[in-house]
Amino acid sequence: MWHIRTPLLLVSMGLACGASLLAQTGARDAQIRRQAHDADTLAWWHRTEQLANDTMAGREPGTAAYDRAALLVANEFKAAGLEPAGEAGTFFQPVPLLKLDLDPAGTEFHVERPGTASLPLRSLEQIAVRLGPQTPASFRAPLVWAGYCEAAQLADASAAGLLAGAIAVCFRPHLGHADPGSNAALLKAHVAAVMWVDDPSEPLEPPRWPLPAARVVTLAQDTSAAGTGPALLTLRLNWEALPSVLQGSQHTAQELLAAARTHAPSPSFAMNTTLAAHLHITTQRFTASNVLAVLPGTSKTGEYLAVSAHLDGYGRGEPIGGDAIYNGALDDAAYVALLEQLAARQHAQGFARSVLFCAFTAEEEGLLGSEWFTQHPTVPGIVADINLDQLRPLFPLRILTTLAVDDSTLGGVVRAVAAARHVEVRADREPERGLLHRSDHWPFMQTGVPAVGFIFGYDPGTEAESRYRTWYRVQYHRPQDDLAQPIDFRAARDFNAFFYALVAKVADDPARPTWLPAGANDHPATPGAF
The missing domain is CATH 3.40.630.10 (Zn peptidases)
Structure with a gap:
């Protein structure tokens, strides 16, 4: 009381x-x-x-x-x-x-590649995960670069056998430019997860790290949100960590960013690395x-x-x-x-x-x-x-x-x-x-x-x-x-x-506010953002 x-x-x-x-x-x-x-x-x-x-x-x-x-x-x-x-x-x-929430004690992210020591990624400083009730306590999957995660490119990469069971790594689109078919195409390709890489050239709200916290809060009685969580395991990668993650792939972060700035085609390719994670979720x-x-x-x-x-x-x-x-x-x-x-x-x-x-x-x-x-x-x-x-x-x-x-x-x-x-x-x-x-x-x-x-x-x-x-x-x-x-x-x-x-x-005012017939309150939200 x-x-x-x-x-x-x-x-x-x-x-x-x-x-x-x-x-x-x-x-x-x-x-x-x-x-x-x-x-x-x-x-x-x-x-x-x-x-x-x-x-x-x-x-x-x-x-x-x-x-x-x-x-x-x-x-x-x-x-x-x-x-x-x-x-x-x-x-x-x-x-x-x-x-x-993620307890830092017991939470680890590592990039693994053949013949070299694993590379740790710092939670909230280099990598983040969108938590939901279905988020696994651990996962391990290969990384595949998939450009901008546009539906057509995902379909091609899936047909080439690149995406099933893998983590699709993509540049996060600029605000207002996400492909609305992206999530459906990712699910259809049977990816293990999607990892959005922040694009430092985003003009309106440039990405900033570290993130404040890992927590996700929902209404406790909202079964649509709290009961199912994200339909797809979703991660986010700091742009500054991308060069290290790309080592051994024969592609560079600057090459991919140069293509992103002009929205030129970005190839799909196996990155020859695996992401392993252990999450202590509270x-x-x-x-x-x-x-x-x-x-x-x-x-x-x-x-x-x-x-x-x-x-x-x-x-x-x-x-x-x-x-x-x-x-x-x-x-x-x-x-x-x-x-x-x-x-x-x-x-x-x-x-x-x-x-x-x-x-x-x-x-x-x-x-x-x-x-x-x-x-x-x-x-x-x-x-x-x-x-x-x-x-x-x-x-x-x-x-x-x-x-x-x-x-x-x-x-x-x-x-x-x-x-x-x-x-x-x-x-x-x-x-x-x-x-x-x-x-x-x-x-x-x-x-x-x-x-x-x-x-x-x-x-x-x-x-x-x-x-x-x-x-x-x-x-x-x-x-x-x-x-x-x-x-x-x-x-x-x-x-x-x-x-x-x-x-x-x-x-x-004697008159109460009313809606106008031509009201346009249906501006689209940005898919994939968190």
């Missing part, structure tokens, strides 16, 4: 952070005063610091640190005068989860809670506008630069903090519609908290969702990319509110990244609820684009997404003000 504690919890947490955090906070406060000239932005950032400091240990679901973060958010919602919207009169909705069942609260409406009390962000992060993971805490400051502690700040600003004064505040769990594991909520809603009559994620205030807010902007009447409201602030609204110009499917607005849309999400936009070749791409290379899902990273607080202030105005407009 959860109990709401006093705000003294916040004081004790702050003291635990130590002198270094206090100094960092002081420097940030001065920067915010210079850039934003705004007490609201300062208060929002202080809330972010509470959620993203090292004592929160990255807020991995199923940990004591996540539970502390959830309790902190519930306390803030309660202090703002919101009402509980979870289960049994609380602010919490427990979500049942199942975690598969299983854990646990719950982690969504935090849910309501600001009751004044007239349309039976209609709810959801405002959402995700509370979870990656927790502790593979160290990068000596730091193993994946704080998730912008992704997404800052925008849970913005929900708290909106609640505090309202002083329990409602809009026409009720507003449902949602801090979801397990978003990073596959939108699991929002999926569970949309399957088991704790309130009826949700008319729309405004989701806060994928927001990076790194440069002035002049362009706001809005996901699903043309799918519902929410898009017109977004454009009107943004125009009053001299912000241009654009549809997603990089749909191949699949961002529409990668955040908590998507489960709402799948259940028929209009929704929008936002990205700070930019023009190609500008300083804004450079900062955005750098963030995805350096900070995204890394310990470097912390409280010390570069932030444009004027841009943060401007987005926060836009969000407050948008919530007020949608919550007070």
